[in-house]
Amino acid sequence: MALQWRDTSERYGIVSRGLHWGMAVLLALQFLGMGLKLAVGRTPLTSFFVSNHAPLGVLLLVLCVLRIGWGLANARRRPRQRRDLLGRLALAGHGALYLLMLLVPTLALLRLYGSGRGFRPYGIELIAPSERKLEWTELPAELLHGELAWVMLALIAGHVAMALLHRFWWRDGVLARMWGGRARARRPAASADEMPA
Ligand code: HEM
Ligand code: HEM
Incomplete structure (x- = not known):
């Protein structure tokens, strides 16, 4: 079977899947590292995660x-979402995940x-060191970086739970x-062709 690079109304193609699952693994590493740091403090393992946290975060961005x-x-x-409440919630949930990932x-x-x-991630100078200090740029991240990251983790948990419900319940x-x-499904997922106009 020819490789399917692009998406179709029935399934996501290789590029979308690669990005979805690749980013899922990298995000899992980010949360694992920060979770471990909070749980056990500084150890050689958590230092490894902490020193890779910012470069990995930029890669994710x-x-x-x-x-x-x-x-x-x-x-x-x-693939399209259904037009009922659950379909709209799925759309809103995916949108919120994108917003938080940015x-x-x-x-x-x-x-x-x-x-x-x-800041020099991967040897590329993204931000040159400088003498000036901008106080106001700190506040949003101090207040929100960690908090929004945990909100993202909660949304991801809901997202995974919905995926499992689709697989094993519906x-x-x-x-x-x-x-x-x-799909070897008892009930195929709604595809664009079946959607009401
Ligand atoms: C075990 C982990 C995961 C499972 C089982 C899973 C499952 C799925 C499934 C089945 C879809 C297709 C939904 C549809 O067609 O309506 C999907 C789409 C999506 N997932 Fe996940 N997912 C996981 C992790 C993640 C993570 C960590 C994120 C990022 C925060 C994420 C973000 C998205 C987004 C934004 C979509 C919409 C399609 C896209 O734009 O790529 N997922 N996921
Ligand atoms: C999608 C990417 C990222 C995720 C999911 C993420 C997630 C997290 C989490 C869960 C924490 C722990 C918060 C806590 O202690 O309660 C954290 C802390 C931190 N992150 Fe990230 N992060 C990301 C990107 C980045 C980037 C790009 C940088 C640097 C440029 C960065 C710098 C920091 C710093 C300095 C801390 C410790 C101080 C704080 O909590 O604000 N992160 N991050």
């Missing part, structure tokens, strides 16, 4: 921007920018659109 671009380019062809690292970068410390093909081959 870049991937998120690419993912939004790819999502927009595939907007008319990817906001959480951006606030932290803004804080770093204002600190004057400079037994439709929603999980198979993102994971696995063709």
